Amino acid sequence: MGLLKLSWLVLSCWVLSLLLFGAHCKDEEVSVKFLKAPHPFSHRNTATFVFQILVGGNVNNCTNCSVSCRLDGGPSSDCGARKVFYGNLQDGNHAFEVCINGYQGCTPYNWTIDTVPPTAYVTASTPFTNALNVTVNITFSESCTGGGGFGCSSTNTCNLLVYGAGQVIPSSFTILQPNVEYSLLVSLSPAVMFGRVILVMDKDFCTDTAGNSFLRTANSSFYVHFDRRNVSVDLRIHVPEKLLQLNSETRTVQATSNYGNLKVYLYFSEPVLNSSVEILNSLSTSHGALLPIHGQSLGNRRFGFQIANVPTIAVITVVLNSGSIISRPGTSVSPIAPVTFLYDSQRPSVRLSTITGARTRQHRIPVSIVFTEPVFGFNSSFVSISGGLLQRQVSLF
Structure with missing residues (x-):
């Protein structure tokens, strides 16, 4: 009977001491000390946490505490080993929490992952x-x-x-x-x-x-x-050159009867900033009107224009105001001389005459061929004779 009372007394004391220890732990301050954690701003997409649970003013390591961890508000997991590793984390803000069972609240650790290098x-x-x-x-x-x-x-x-x-x-x-x-x-x-x-x-x-x-x-x-070089322009026309003898002087003229030749092309040594409309406004012609020709600009180096509404006979002069045209580096285009040529779409008339009458006894008859205006490329092969032979072409006037 005495032994039974003694055993009951020992058991009662043990239960009482356990309750007192539990109450004591509840009242003591509990904190988390991180021994290893990512930098608050990290360029790594992994994170390793090593921590301790301290009680009693950060003095005694709480070895018997039940601890769970979670990342970014996700599900909790046991981390009694006091060490956690996370990998393949995304760029952005992250929050790691250590929670101790039996205590209110969790201890967070916040950091930001940035793996994008600055440029x-x-x-x-x-x-x-x-x-x-x-x-x-x-x-x-x-x-x-x-x-x-x-x-x-x-x-x-x-x-x-x-x-x-x-x-x-x-x-x-x-x-x-x-x-x-x-x-x-x-x-x-x-x-x-x-x-x-x-x-x-x-x-x-x-x-x-x-x-x-x-x-x-x-x-x-x-x-x-x-x-910083000078920017030049070449004003080209597709009008053939002819040698013309006037007053015993031989001159070179540009003349055409083909409307398709009435085209003006500008070739710049450097690309220009001006549009086709702006360049058109920088051109002037003495007769007719200029219309843009759509085609390859060769990187804003080449522009083409058609001369339209031209009279049947006209001496056409094309002038370019190059000062209003700016090259890509910012240099004004150098001046260029105007271009002048003759356009004549009217067929010239011709008159044949001889120094003899309608009837003659002469075996050799000189024939004069007179055109109303200068012609180019005429020779005896263009003359057809019936009842005789052409001996030779004597002279040109």
Whole structure:
């Protein structure tokens, strides 16, 4: 009987002490200490967490606590080993939570994954110029300040590289938007008449907040073509040249009777910025009207026009106001002389005569052939005789 009372007393004391320990744990402060966790801004798509559960003012490691973990509000899983690994995570914000059974609330850890490297877009005020300087804008896709960020303190210490007959002007360096947008001037060598410079960003000179290194892309370079040469134009017409003898002088004239030859073509040594309508407005003709001919422009170097509504006989002069035409680099086209030619679609009349009468005893009869206007290419083969023979063509008048 005494032994039974003793056993009951021991059991009662054990239960009482357990209840007191449980109440004691409930009242003590519990915290989570992360021994290993991702950087708040990480460029890795994996995450490893190692942590401890501490009670009693971060002194005693709670080895008997029941712990579960969850990621981004997903299902909970046991993490009694105090170590968790996650892989193939997407870019964006993430939240990891450690929950201790029997205690209210969970301990979160928030971080952001960014695996996209920063880059920059390089543009210039114009891809074609005849100027000595060109303005360059550099715009970053995101802040890239790690490693010092973008800078241009001298021609040899600049994160914008220039290849060709040009160099940066460091004193022109301007911050348009801190850590994102910049501008500066690039000088184009005055000793070179024409050429090309390549503007390209440096490699791996900065990192973003997540630690991604700068990456050059197709938009991280820009080509600037400069040309200070004179721009010429060739005004061509498809009218044949003829040799004409006037007053004992031989002259070269351009004449045609073919309406299809009434076409004017302009060939520029450099592509021009003007449209076909603008060039048409720069042309004038003494007779008729000019209509555009649609065809290949050879990269805005070639333009064609038809002369319409022309009289049957006209001396046509075509004039080009070249000062209003600008080449792609920005240079005005050099002046050119007008073109003049004869258009005559009316058939010339001809008169035949002899110095003898209608009847004669002469065996040789001189015949005069007189045209009402100059003709080209006429010879004795165009003369047909019945009742006699043509001996020779004597002279031309």
